[in-house]
Amino acid sequence: MPTVYVTRKAHFNAAHRLHNPEKSDEWNRTTFGPCNNPNWHGHNYELTVTVGGKPNPDTGYVIDLAELKHIIEENVIRHLDHKNLNLDVPFLRGVLPSTENLVIAIWDRLAEALPAGKLYRIRLHETQRNSAEYFGPDK
Amino acid sequence: MPTVYVTRKAHFNAAHRLHNPEKSDEWNRTTFGPCNNPNWHGHNYELTVTVGGKPNPDTGYVIDLAELKHIIEENVIRHLDHKNLNLDVPFLRGVLPSTENLVIAIWDRLAEALPAGKLYRIRLHETQRNSAEYFGPDK
Amino acid sequence: MPTVYVTRKAHFNAAHRLHNPEKSDEWNRTTFGPCNNPNWHGHNYELTVTVGGKPNPDTGYVIDLAELKHIIEENVIRHLDHKNLNLDVPFLRGVLPSTENLVIAIWDRLAEALPAGKLYRIRLHETQRNSAEYFGPDK
């Protein structure tokens, strides 16, 4: 069987703030503008997870998408949905929650939960116009 | 000329929390569930504003949509975008920021900024699946 | 409080066939064309349910959308999702499953499950281009 890529989308709604605590408030305000609001702002995030592999001849599945949905839910969504990304999420402790840093952190969670080598791409839309994609550590 | 309805969409990203300060924490947690998170959560809100009237024979416009865009921007979006709806917005002071209460508050702002009787409908999507619509005070 | 309308979207994937058993096969083929395929075809249906009322001053809710989601799920979605609309659904027995007839049948289910007078509109997209809307029995 040849390699096929399957994709599952999920959503979460979260608050965050772009702020680097090692820099001055002035630097943060200038660098991040309204995204630095100390009272937070938030987004409806759309997460797209792509897994690659050879379809199982018995099922026609690269991975059961119901199982992938469950893995995304348990490892990512229930930790992020209706949360504050700066304060409430153990696996984001110390991470500045830019979309770039979020896709790396989500990749690391899912790569561990999925069979080795299966995870192909994480895409995260912060808004309809802004998004980030990550294909794993550079080789 | 007959009555035509014109619509303009706008977006804002904000944090909020559903919490009634006149009730106990326990009541708030039970009533609002994850939407009561004390550390906030947030949304990409999509605001749809509809204005009705007879097209001006010289311009073909019910209202110049560039002007409507400007009115929405000045009276609503710049007060809500990248803000905390519970803390940062003078015209939402004391308002529990449910989608229902937001459409009423936004109506009141825009009805005042537009020529009398022009505003027809406010629609606000909190998520792709949840929204509220308001047609003004009951007559 | 004034009247506000809140909307919740849901989805289901189902098979169906347009066929009137009281008419000849020839009449059905001519009338319904490819929608009459005896081996069925199917759709990703998008259901939009709108409820109207005065927001509760304590909660800011016309209805708790989590509760509305649950009512839609229990009364409609779990009976229709991954089903054959002609064969598998007790409350559609004897109903020719056109989008028109489906919105009436779904209205009747939900009007009974919701507080009297609350249900305002049912909209059902059979495809991105084809949909039906129903506002309840004519008065």
Place this chain on the structure above:
Amino acid sequence: MPTVYVTRKAHFNAAHRLHNPEKSDEWNRTTFGPCNNPNWHGHNYELTVTVGGKPNPDTGYVIDLAELKHIIEENVIRHLDHKNLNLDVPFLRGVLPSTENLVIAIWDRLAEALPAGKLYRIRLHETQRNSAEYFGPDK
């Protein structure tokens, strides 16, 4: 049978210019801004046509949507698609092609082609953010 509303979407791509030939060039430039570009600009228009009526008990149809598609195609789309709305369309002769004027003109075409009283609403999106709706002549 109760009244149900069915909707069909269609698309066309066209060039246009907002320009009132009875006014000065200066007035047109000031009033319409970039929409007055003498070399034209254009849009992917999305047209939404809604028809209301009682479903036929034999077919479950308010109107056969394949027939409605054909009526829209023959009376509207093939006259507007890949055309210049100011120059190429006999039924828009002398019409300033604002979205408002277009929904009125399209209503008039379709009201004549459909059984009397069936047409309920014309909606036209000029962009994702700008649209106009028309429910027919004021009564």
Place this chain on the structure above:
Amino acid sequence: MPTVYVTRKAHFNAAHRLHNPEKSDEWNRTTFGPCNNPNWHGHNYELTVTVGGKPNPDTGYVIDLAELKHIIEENVIRHLDHKNLNLDVPFLRGVLPSTENLVIAIWDRLAEALPAGKLYRIRLHETQRNSAEYFGPDK
């Protein structure tokens, strides 16, 4: 001229069932859950076909998208639209119609109908949240 990739989207509505006839009914029910419903279910499939190549200097086209539309229509859509993917489609005989197997089968149809080496990617959305992508046989 450099390589450019052009994409055309198409749609079809079909019924299907995930069922491996070489396995027991019990295995099929456990493995495929509601997707194994013996009375079928269905989807609005969205098919995305991408072709790569160097634009023709005379036309600016990698391929005439009207021609690509026709090739997709003749080779894929008219065989799948309003059909049962398990019963009605000669080129899917013996294929378990998972999204993964469908993208491989559609690739094989289109690779044959297009100039050699032109086809770059097939993407198929079974729902808004579930999709599969295929880039041809592994090299």
Place this chain on the structure above:
Amino acid sequence: MPTVYVTRKAHFNAAHRLHNPEKSDEWNRTTFGPCNNPNWHGHNYELTVTVGGKPNPDTGYVIDLAELKHIIEENVIRHLDHKNLNLDVPFLRGVLPSTENLVIAIWDRLAEALPAGKLYRIRLHETQRNSAEYFGPDK
């Protein structure tokens, strides 16, 4: 830090015509069909710009998307929006405005305005169903 790809979407509305002035009118009519209309037609173009790189540890940004938005606006959108792509755009002089040729021309503009090697992909939707992608000159 590993490589991450960030994407920003923008829109412009423009008129154009597919016409090769070195060929006969007959050739142009046959080759381009309705896209050859001498009175022009137009589109709402959706432009997607993707930039790759290692996130800056201080900001978490591959590039500040507000800055990328500004670069796209200054170098592309304000030259194309509400314009005629055949007549009004200096950097498209002599370019047959097929979607393929547009993505190459837009790439060249943006590759020059961005830090060397950062631009990864340009995607342009002419309609919801037709688009082109370009990854830069072949290596």
